[in-house]
Amino acid sequence: MALVQLAQVSKVYRSLKGSDYVAVRDFSLDIEAGEFFCLLGTSGCGKTTVLNMVAGFEPVSAGQIRISGHPIAGPAADRGVVFQGDDSLYGWLSALGNVEFGLRMRGIPRAEREKKARHYLELVGLRGQDHKHPAELSGGMKQRIQIARVLANEPDMLLMDEPFAALDAHTRADMQRELKRICSATGKTVLFITHDIDEAIILADRIGVMHAGPASKLKGIVKVDLSEAERERTHDRFVAVYRQVHEMIRDEVAISLERTRDGAANSRKRSH
């Protein structure tokens, strides 16, 4: 049995004016334990919506999500979340305070949690920054605090929403390598959202490509059967996977752009 099962999941948002927006419809996906799954899609297609439902932040409108066979009931410490922006960090706590937050909430003794927090801060390359507050750190450093905070809590599953989007290319490559290493060493199951095809191929065991919104679901899944050496942008087999994924997503980008333009035209029409 797959660790995570999404069966025919839909999400309808009700707008302030009372009209409904179907973000996701009949979305089905199984993620195996220990698998690194990348969810790829155009901007606004519903990636964050899916992640929020798996995290338990948003209830599903229809369908069901199960973890180890049990329907989820809200967020829990078995699923650590790395958010898209940096507004989830606690500005009044130091980097160390942020990273040990989950351990503190769960009653781990101070010495032990500090040791663990320091270990993970070092792991994400923030050695010696323990006492700095988020406001004193760069965007990339803040993102790394988020990652360390989640890792220190040692969840079975990582839910990551475009965690590296704001990083410079060099740091991103470092972080990708590090994440990959940690996840294969600890056997974590990962749902990783990105809109970057390269990133998905570097990291994933499988890549799920979403349709453009609204009422989005998976268009298809690409298995990434590459060795470490083959996960180089210049490698033939990398390029082959890239083509395959690109083929799938290309039309969706066009549709998405068209819909955005139509939407803008419609709202212009309405307002005139």
Add this chain to the structure above:
Amino acid sequence: MSRLRSVGLYVAGFASLFVIWHVASTWIIPSVLFPPPWKVLLKGIELAEDGTLWEQASASLARIATGFVGGSLIGIPIGLAIGSFPIVRRLLEPYTEFLRFIPATAMITVAVIWFGIGESSKIFLIIYTTVFIVIINTAAGVNAVAPNKIRAARSLGAGPFQIFFFVALPATVPYILTGMRLAMANSFVTIIAAELVAANNGLGRMIWDSRMYMLVDQIFVALVVLGFLGFTADRLFRWGIYAFAGRFSPVT
């Protein structure tokens, strides 16, 4: 800008206030009704030496301090409750939204009728002027907590009480402090108005008595002291925020 330079500019700004006052009272409007700064200073020294000034100022300050602390202690929990629970908001918003438009100065008469001209009426008025602004700022602060902060805490394993005490409350501290700072300024306005109307002592009473005997210098002493005390209180408050709660200030 260097620290020295910014302090220098600050002092220069204050000095210019007194220079303009001096010029205006000596040459532009020379009148016994508008004393120059040095006369006010002399009068101030005289009043300080015979103890009057301290007596009146401390009476006003004690009322402000009591009412301000009391109003904050009442306002903060109410604001937190309003911000946290929609039911409480519905129940209490009629009070806050209605009463905050009735200024404390308009309540002076009622306060005196209810509590007499002793300390109670003054402290009631300061509490009244403090409590709503603290409530409103605190509630706004709770509502401004980024939802992702709460979500992160939940998926890190925090329970509802932990989220309240370790996330919502610290994230709201800067808003609470801002509310208290505004309330402090309001308290100075209110106490003088209250003492002008009904009090046995205090800076407001001092101004009122001086008017009866046309002691214009004395009125100005009270005004300057008032400005100075308000300024100092605000600075102390800001310094307190910086020293004790500085780490709460960068709102992220």
